Amino acid sequence: MPQFMDVHTHMVGVTAEELAAAHQADVEIQGDEGVDFQHAWADPRTGHVFCLSEAPSADAVRRIHERTGHPADEVHEITVTA
Template sequence: MATFMDVHHGLNGITAEQLKEAHDADLAIQAEEGVTFEHAWADPEAGLVYCLSEAPSAEAVQRVHERAGHRADEVHKVPLTV
């Protein structure tokens, strides 16, 4: 499994409740794609949401997001961590 950070743009004004709803939608179906979403962060002023996950591929991460109704604008593999 690899680690991925994905980014969603254009979510200006997102609330904590909306972020939780979107994250919960991912969690509800993540196992079907072999993905484990670890955490999500949002910056409502910048309109950005970041999601950290472990997955077999970037495509699997994107499939979960698409099925949950919020396609990621970017999905980045994170090969190094400390």
């Protein structure tokens, strides 16, 4: 299944607890779209949050994030790794 890295750019000041809650909200409904959210990282200073997932499409990732109230600004398919 394809992997995706999505980026949120408006989460300045996000705490570890808020990041965990947002990730959990995604995980709770991820099956509706066949998505597997695997990990999330944040930089509270810049407001950037990055989420790694496996999904059938970028649109599936977008729909889950939109439904949980934190839409992604960008979704990138990972096609090359080292």
